[in-house]
Amino acid sequence: MAASSERREEWTPAATDYVLAHGLIGLSLRPLAAALGTSDRMLLYHFDTKDDLVAAVLFESNARAVQAVEALPRSVDLRAAVRDLWSVANSAEFEPCSRLYVEAAALGLLGREPYVSVVREANKRWLGCFVAHLIKSDVPRPIAKRAATVIGAAFLGLQLDAPLDISGAARRRAVADLADAVAALGG
Incomplete structure (x- = not known):
């Protein structure tokens, strides 16, 4: 199982890059596997199911977006924090992550797994990093939570x-x- 875990760790970033470029809806394992230099059978061997692979890709994409927010320097005030957070959310680097999230959220609205669970977790992490940035920018925690939402x-x-x-x-x-x-939430 260690080889499987190593291969998963190796392929997850590359699979994420592929899905960010090609989209999630209509994802086919054969072209993805070819882009990774393997077969669809090997992908399923290392990821167990297509849903497991999709979940890994969604978690990786979300982690990249969260890291971009965490890398932001402190904002001078709440108003500036909104603009600073938008600069990440609207950046060319982040836009594909956002598009992927929207695709997953749409599938989650239909009740499909792993989308429901992954999107729920992504939302927690995403809002958590917004709250952390606002607190780092001297916004009181109760206001930071409301503002992040x-x-x-x-x-x-x-x-x-x-x-x-x-x-x-x-x-x-x-x-x-x-x-x-x-x-205005800050008074």
């Missing part, structure tokens, strides 16, 4: 609207309005 929900809405938004001006204004609204 509002920020997370608004960011998801903005990301869902992204393909429909012709200009970035509306999104920039929405983020500025969000920053003002969230700053």
Whole structure:
């Protein structure tokens, strides 16, 4: 089993890169395996099931996004924290992770596993890193928790609207309005 674990650890980042580039919905193991230089049978040997592989990819994608937020320096205030968090959520590096999350969340809404469980865990980690960033930026914990919930929900809405938004001006204004609204939570 140690070889299986080593192979999983080796393939998970590469499989995540593949899924981030090609999407989750309609994922086929044969092209993924070919991109990894193996066979679909070997993938299933090391990951047990396609769902197990998908869960590993979703956890890896979420971990990358969380690491990007954790790497942010302290924000000067709550308003700036919203803008700083948006800079990560809206970055070219993070956008594929966000798109993957939306695909998984959609499948989770249909009650499909592993999506329900993985998205629930991803939400906890994502909001937790928002709260940690806000606290690091001297926002009191009770306000940080409330603000993180509002920020997370608004960011998801903005990301869902992204393909429909012709200009970035509306999104920039929405983020500025969000920053003002969230700053009001701080009094």
